[in-house]
Amino acid sequence: MTPPTRTRRWPAWAFLAPVTGYLVAFYAYPLYRNVELSLREYTVRSFVQGGAPFAGLDNYRTVLSDPTFWPTLAHTLVFTGGSLAFQFTFGMALALFFHQHFPLSRTLRALILVPWLLPLIVSASTWSWLLNSDSGLVNAALGVVGIEPVHWLTSPGWSLASVTIANIWIGIPFNLVVLYSGLQAIPAEVYEASALDGATGWQRFWSITLPLLRPVSAITLLLGLIYTLKVFDIIWIMTKGGPTGSSATLAIWSYRLSFGNLLPEFGPGAAIGNLLIVMALVAGLLYIRLERRQHLR
Amino acid sequence: MTRLSRPRRLAAVAVIALCAVTTAACSSSSDDPAGGGGGTYLVWDPYPQFADDSDWVALLKKCGTSAGVTVERTGYDTTDLTNKALLAAQQGNSPDVLVVDNPVISTLAEAGALTTTEENKLDVSSMEANLLGAGQSEGKTYGVPIGANTLALYYNKDLLDGAGVDPGSIKDWTSLTAALTKVKAAGKKGITFSAIGTEEGSFQFLPWFWGSGAQLTSLDSAQAVSALTLWTDWLKQGHAPNSVINNTQTTSWQEFATGEYAFAENGTWQLGNAEKLGFGYGTIAIPASTGGPAPAPTGGEFVSIPVQSDAGRYATTQQLVTCLTSADNLLTTDATLSYVAPVAAVQERQVAADPKLKVWVEAVKVARGRTGDNLGTKYPKISEPLWTAVQAALSGTKTPQEALAAAQAAASNG
Numbered sequence: 001m002t003p004p005t006r007t008r009r010w011p012a013w014a015f016l017a018p019v020t021g022y023l024v025a026f027y028a029y030p031l032y033r034n035v036e037l038s039l040r041e042y043t044v045r046s047f048v049q050g051g052a053p054f055a056g057l058d059n060y061r062t063v064l065s066d067p068t069f070w071p072t073l074a075h076t077l078v079f080t081g082g083s084l085a086f087q088f089t090f091g092m093a094l095a096l097f098f099h100q101h102f103p104l105s106r107t108l109r110a111l112i113l114v115p116w117l118l119p120l121i122v123s124a125s126t127w128s129w130l131l132n133s134d135s136g137l138v139n140a141a142l143g144v145v146g147i148e149p150v151h152w153l154t155s156p157g158w159s160l161a162s163v164t165i166a167n168i169w170i171g172i173p174f175n176l177v178v179l180y181s182g183l184q185a186i187p188a189e190v191y192e193a194s195a196l197d198g199a200t201g202w203q204r205f206w207s208i209t210l211p212l213l214r215p216v217s218a219i220t221l222l223l224g225l226i227y228t229l230k231v232f233d234i235i236w237i238m239t240k241g242g243p244t245g246s247s248a249t250l251a252i253w254s255y256r257l258s259f260g261n262l263l264p265e266f267g268p269g270a271a272i273g274n275l276l277i278v279m280a281l282v283a284g285l286l287y288i289r290l291e292r293r294q295h296l297r
Numbered sequence: 298m299t300r301l302s303r304p305r306r307l308a309a310v311a312v313i314a315l316c317a318v319t320t321a322a323c324s325s326s327s328d329d330p331a332g333g334g335g336g337t338y339l340v341w342d343p344y345p346q347f348a349d350d351s352d353w354v355a356l357l358k359k360c361g362t363s364a365g366v367t368v369e370r371t372g373y374d375t376t377d378l379t380n381k382a383l384l385a386a387q388q389g390n391s392p393d394v395l396v397v398d399n400p401v402i403s404t405l406a407e408a409g410a411l412t413t414t415e416e417n418k419l420d421v422s423s424m425e426a427n428l429l430g431a432g433q434s435e436g437k438t439y440g441v442p443i444g445a446n447t448l449a450l451y452y453n454k455d456l457l458d459g460a461g462v463d464p465g466s467i468k469d470w471t472s473l474t475a476a477l478t479k480v481k482a483a484g485k486k487g488i489t490f491s492a493i494g495t496e497e498g499s500f501q502f503l504p505w506f507w508g509s510g511a512q513l514t515s516l517d518s519a520q521a522v523s524a525l526t527l528w529t530d531w532l533k534q535g536h537a538p539n540s541v542i543n544n545t546q547t548t549s550w551q552e553f554a555t556g557e558y559a560f561a562e563n564g565t566w567q568l569g570n571a572e573k574l575g576f577g578y579g580t581i582a583i584p585a586s587t588g589g590p591a592p593a594p595t596g597g598e599f600v601s602i603p604v605q606s607d608a609g610r611y612a613t614t615q616q617l618v619t620c621l622t623s624a625d626n627l628l629t630t631d632a633t634l635s636y637v638a639p640v641a642a643v644q645e646r647q648v649a650a651d652p653k654l655k656v657w658v659e660a661v662k663v664a665r666g667r668t669g670d671n672l673g674t675k676y677p678k679i680s681e682p683l684w685t686a687v688q689a690a691l692s693g694t695k696t697p698q699e700a701l702a703a704a705q706a707a708a709s710n711g
Contacts, residue, residue: 044408044674048386133539135552154542156694242494243542243688259380262404262496263677 031277037270047266059267063275066268068245068253076249079164079235080228084221086168091175091220096209098176099183109176116173124237127166128153131238153239156246163235163247170234171227175220182216183209214294222287226280250276337367338610338617339392341382343375343598344634352633360620364613379404382603386410391603393614394621396443399431399666400496402599403673406439410603413437417602417611419618428639431666432599434673440601441622444636446565447664448504448593449656454577456485456559464581469588470508470527477536480559487536489552490562491544492528492691498684500594500667501546501562502528504583506683507665508591513672513679516686517698517705523586525697529690542691564596565657568635580656582663595664597636637661682707 038059046052063069098109115123130137131152139149152162186209194204210217232251235241241248241256248256250272258269340357347353354370361368371392373381379401385391386408397405405411414421414437421429421441432440452464460483462476477487491501505528506513511521531537541549546563553561556576562583571578582590600621602614620626624643631638631647637657638644644658668676682704689700 044383044404048383048408048410128543132543135540135555151539151542151692154539154692156692239543240494243692244494244685244694246694259376260495261677261681262379262400263407263674264380264383264404 034270034273037266038268038274040267042266044264047264055267059271060275063268063271068248071245072248072250072253075160075247076229076251078160079167079231079249080225082164083167083171083228083231084224087171087175087224088217088221090168090172091179092217094172094176095179095183096205098180109180112176113173115170116177120170120233121237123170124166124234127162127169127234128238131162154243156243159239159243159247163238166238167228167231167234171224174227175224178216178220178223179213182213182220185216186212215291218287218290222283225283229276229280336613337369338364338394338614340368340370340394340396340617341378341392342370342372342396343378343398344396345372345374347372347633352629356621356626356630360617360626363620364616366613366617368617382410383408386603389606391605393602393605393610394617395601395603396598397440397601399442399595399597399599400668400676402432402439402601403434403668403676405601405603406434406437407674411439412602412604412611413439414441417618418615419602423642424639425641425662427663427665427669428595428597428661430669431595432601433669434671440599441618442639443598443600443622444627444631444634445595445597445639445661445664446634446636447595447657447660448501448562448564449580449582449660450488451553451561451563451567451571452579452581453553453556453559454579456480456483456556456576459483460485460559462559464579467581467584469584470586473584474527474531474536477531477559478534481534481536486538486558488531488560488562489538489544489549489558490528490541491546491549492541492684492687493543493545494684494688496680496684497546498687499680500596502683502687503665503667504562504591504593507593508583508585510586513670513676513683515705516679516683516708517701520586521701522697525687525690525701527586528687529697532691542688565637565661566596566635568653568657580653582656582660590660590663592663592665593660594667595661597639679708 039055039057040046040052041055041058042052094112098105129135131139133139133149133151133154136152138152142149150158152158190208190212191204194208199207230251231249232255235247235249235252236255239247241252245253254269254272254276256269257265257272338361342353344353357368357370375398378397382391382395382397382401382405386405391410395405395411402411419438419441421438424442425445428442428445429438432438432442450467454464457464457476457480460480462479464476467473467476480487492498502524505524506521509520509524509527511518511524515521528537532539532541538552540552544552549561550563550567550570552558553563554570554574556574583593585591600618602611602618605611621630624640627638627640627643628646630636631643637654638647644661648655648658667680668674672679685707686695686697686700686704689695689703690697694700695703
């Protein structure tokens with residue numbers, strides 16, 4: 001007879017196997033392949049025929065020394081930072097607003113979720129029509145109040161701002177939903193107590209809402225960061241990263257290298273992809289560290 | 298049958314689940330053809346718009362039947378197809394027949410994924426040399442064109458009549474710009490094209506680039522600068538809308554379809570849509586700087602035969618492809634695709650059937666392959682700096698001179 005410990009371990013392994021298999025096949029292996037791609041010098045020939053020579057960190061050096069690297073990194077940071085700041089602020093303001101439970105608040109809240117439900121290709125195409133230099137609605141509206149048309153998508157000065165605005169619009173519902181549910185978890189008694197103590201609205205927000213929402217805010221921002229770093233579709237549909245790379249982020253650059261050209265450069269493309277993963281990972285670790293410090297306090 | 302114990306049963310479930318996750322490990326590859334005749338032959342094409350009941354698929358099936366095999370066809374989005382084809386070649390499961398956009402041929406040939414006509418015994422002697430050029434590299438031919446398209450200028454007849462412009466008078470850049478000025482004076486918009494930051498942008502700029510006498514090996518020549526200056530000045534003077542910087546060929550066509558624009562640079566594939574315009578239209582060849590038609594780049598697909606581990610399949614595949622590219626079948630296919638045939642005799646039959654195609658047949662005759670002139674896989678390294686330069690000049694970041702100098706530097710580095 002088998003010892004009881006072994007019988008108990010069997011089902012445990014059996015239950016573990018599918019999820020492990022899934023993780024290995026769909027996460028670990030692709031990740032490993034991406035790292036491998038970035039460490040070898042692939043040409044189309046060696047991609048198909050095999051035998052790409054090991055190149056160490058050459059692809060990373062190529063990417064880092066490319067004159068487009070620093071501007072593209074700056075675009076990524078501006079795009080991500082700008083998106084997060086405004087999405088979070090608007091999301092928070094709307095969450096507080098809808099927390100008041102006024103008539104129609106449910107209907108209005110549902111309406112605000114629409115950007116989230118639309119396929120990205122639809123919302124990005126719509127934005128690109130709205131912002132069209134010659135026939136866009138935005139320029140037509142500006143014309144009514146006597147402002148010269150702005151080349152939203154076709155001037156290097158505006159293209160990054162335009163895609164950021166579109167991305168903010170798409171990201172607000174997510175922030176609203178998460179922060180709104182966070183608000184509901186704050187006990188009403190705390191507010192009642194503060195009201196008895198004579199706290200003003202601003203004081204309530206800064207001393208109660210914001211501190212008690214901190215864990216929810218942190219996870220919202222972290223998820224937003226990971227999501228925004230890898231945003232590709234909106235920018236690609238609206239500007240293709242142009243004109244002349246003025247709205248290109250690292251994700252766009254990676255795609256351009258790997259797939260956007262007749263002659264793919266998988267090595268540098270994969271290297272940029274890995275840099276993005278590292279950036280998200282650093283943010284994640286930072287989050288865990290902050291979390292832990294908060295728990296210790 | 299004895300009942301499995303609970304742990305055993307769970308283990309069995311786990312193994313099945315693992316198998317489901319890693320299907321490749323548990324299934325055996327089983328697409329072995331049944332000897333010489335019969336079997337299933339795979340065809341990939343970039344025509345997802347054609348459903349199984351379309352003429353194109355019917356033709357594929359018919360050619361399969363006459364070769365004694367079943368044809369299984371998959372249509373992919375054209376940008377998707379390049380990656381799919383490369384991956385399939387890497388995994389060793391390429392289709393038997395691959396219909397692919399012509400500039401991709403040199404990439405796939407470089408990857409060693411395609412057979413040459415020496416190996417697959419395809420006869421390409423009847424094909425027009427300038428069209429075949431895109432599929433040739435270092436004296437080898439990697440496929441056969443199924444049809445060609447190229448660019449020309451569509452014009453709005455009603456609008457030009459109103460502005461007092463005779464399209465027949467447009468022979469060179471000077472007369473074209475003069476026509477645009479007249480159109481503007483009449484309160485209408487001049488010309489729309491696509492200068493987007495992708496291959497499409499280079500494709501649209503090339504007729505002007507080549508029409509100036511410039512060569513792809515020297516992006517910063519005086520002729521090249523004159524071509525880019527022409528476009529930049531059109532934008533500055535309001536002859537072309539600023540939106541061209543972000544226009545695809547489709548959005549550019551939509552602008553033309555509003556009826557506000559006198560001219561649009563667009564391709565053979567829009568002929569079908571042109572019939573649906575709410576105004577009279579016509580086409581003229583894109584003029585070269587000093588007159589005559591400018592060489593436009595050739596578009597259109599090649600039929601190629603990817604490398605197979607079983608060389609015995611080539612004989613049947615060759616029959617299939619020969620059937621697809623036979624004169625009668627080319628006529629049908631190119632009519633469905635709204636392409637110009639790659640064979641002179643078939644072109645004549647096309648013009649006889651539809652005189653409107655005359656402009657296009659002439660444009661195709663003087664057109665050039667982008668990857669021709671032995672540029673091959675060097676072309677992508679030239680094209681990207683070129684479209685970037687076009688964008689830089691049109692958006693006013695750089696002068697045409699500076700932009701093209703930077704492009705030439707980038708192209709020689711790559």
